[in-house]
Amino acid sequence: MDSVTRQRISGARSVVVKIGSSALTELATGLDTGRLDALADAIETRMRAGSDVIVVSSGAIGAGIAPLGLKTRPQDLATKQAAASVGQLALAHAWNTSFARYDRTVGQVLLTAHDVSLRAHHANAQRTLDRLRSLGAVAIVNENDTVATNEIRFGDNDRLAALVAHLAGADALVLLSDVDGLYDGDPRKGDATLIPEVDGPEDLDGVIAGTGGALGTGGMASKLSAARLAADAGLPVLLAAAADADAALTDASVGTAFAPRAQRLSARKFWVRHAAEATGRLVLDDGAVHAVSTARRSLLSAGIVAVAGRFFGGDVVDLADQTGQVRARGVVAYDASEVGEMLGKSSSALPADLRRPVVHADDLVTL
Incomplete structure (x- = not known):
């Protein structure tokens, strides 16, 4: 050997x-x-x-x-x-x-x-x-x-x-x-x-x-x-x-x-995937699931259909599909209350201070 x-x-x-x-x-x-x-x-x-x-x-x-x-x-x-x-x-x-x-x-x-x-x-x-x-x-x-x-x-x-x-x-x-x-x-x-x-x-x-x-x-x-x-x-x-x-x-x-x-x-990314505690969950539509888990792209507000948990910008959250399966994890850019107001909206429909990705691709790992 x-x-x-x-x-x-x-x-x-x-x-x-x-x-x-x-x-x-x-x-x-x-x-x-x-x-x-x-x-x-x-x-x-x-x-x-x-x-x-x-x-x-x-x-x-x-x-x-x-x-x-x-x-x-x-x-x-x-x-x-x-x-x-x-x-x-x-x-x-x-x-x-x-x-x-x-x-x-x-x-x-x-x-x-x-x-x-x-x-x-x-x-x-x-x-x-x-x-x-x-x-x-x-x-x-x-x-x-x-x-x-x-x-x-x-x-x-x-x-x-x-x-x-x-x-x-x-x-x-x-x-x-x-x-x-x-x-x-x-x-x-x-x-x-x-x-x-x-x-x-x-x-x-x-x-x-x-x-x-x-x-x-x-x-x-x-x-x-x-x-x-x-x-x-x-x-x-x-x-x-x-x-x-x-x-x-x-x-x-x-x-x-x-x-x-x-x-x-x-x-x-290792910390996000294996060490950090997820403090919330975002539920994504099929297009957003594909974007983050296959295309490795940032998560935008338009693809989020539900939010759960009490979290703040900089916390780690789970990203799940609509069956409840967690497909990815990432560092969220906004508080839970802010994400709740952004659900399903395109970036152009949001105020200027809320147009960043909800989870940037650099802060996201697939599971």
């Missing part, structure tokens, strides 16, 4: 490594420090070889289950947050203790979806990660489960890792869990074949992706989604087993390698 994609991963100067809950915790006993130490060893080896590494570590809720006497992963939000508050301390301490064997300092960075969706918070997180790396420290990133809600959470740390990789300007993303790669079926049921390379969407035809296990919220579906997200950012991705971390972080000779898309999205 020595593809161009694997060469890019093995030679990357800046790497984000995501580690799944199942690689660090057991339901009955909680955090497995032996496995965590082995992962820290592999990460330290990569850093000593000249790479910056940011760790996105799952496991806070899993590490808090056993100490609280819980028998299963909690389903209600309050208990999840309670488990995270206990487990986050244990997880941060374990990473700190493990890297201390190498005199390596660890910094904890807790993020919510809200932090990434707001440009100012986004920039602050970026500066923190950059400074930790410049000081030779290892940033241990996790979702701030103690304050995240079902409505605003990342959903899983695979997506968080892909967003952090973009945020930090990383060169590669490595996803480590309890699976050793992408298969064309469920390997637990037999008769499934490993897919070593994914160069484009056509390589995923017929692939069935499952959801998470007892300790995590991810699963193969979330890993595929994260790989596609990272590909939009121009990053190669390696999906491998945590038990194979040594090989994954040296020559990238294991697992499944995902090639990045040929043309990387601009930072602004």
Whole structure:
């Protein structure tokens, strides 16, 4: 396995490594420090070889289950947050203790979806990660489960890792869990074949992706989604087993390698598509849907048939067809009240200060 994609991963100067809950915790006993130490060893080896590494570590809720006497992963939000508050301390301490064997300092960075969706918070997180790396420290990133809600959470740390990789300007993303790669079926049921390379969407035809296990919220579906997200950012991705971390972080000779898309999205368009929260929705007629999703043209007021939500100029909104399917997202130029007065009107029928596109093509991405 020595593809161009694997060469890019093995030679990357800046790497984000995501580690799944199942690689660090057991339901009955909680955090497995032996496995965590082995992962820290592999990460330290990569850093000593000249790479910056940011760790996105799952496991806070899993590490808090056993100490609280819980028998299963909690389903209600309050208990999840309670488990995270206990487990986050244990997880941060374990990473700190493990890297201390190498005199390596660890910094904890807790993020919510809200932090990434707001440009100012986004920039602050970026500066923190950059400074930790410049000081030779290892940033241990996790979702701030103690304050995240079902409505605003990342959903899983695979997506968080892909967003952090973009945020930090990383060169590669490595996803480590309890699976050793992408298969064309469920390997637990037999008769499934490993897919070593994914160069484009056509390589995923017929692939069935499952959801998470007892300790995590991810699963193969979330890993595929994260790989596609990272590909939009121009990053190669390696999906491998945590038990194979040594090989994954040296020559990238294991697992499944995902090639990045040929043309990387601009930072602004990536933020609009993947990170920003949509605060409203515009419903478009068929002509406007074609203009924004196929012709990649700006959205004009004449093609808008309905507006929903409370938003202001500069916010991100979803652009939907009349069946309710979201076809694009973009940065709106006007407040919701102004757009409501512009519905279906041509630019020439509007006052001079309302004749700009409602969403300019440069601020618009298709989905």
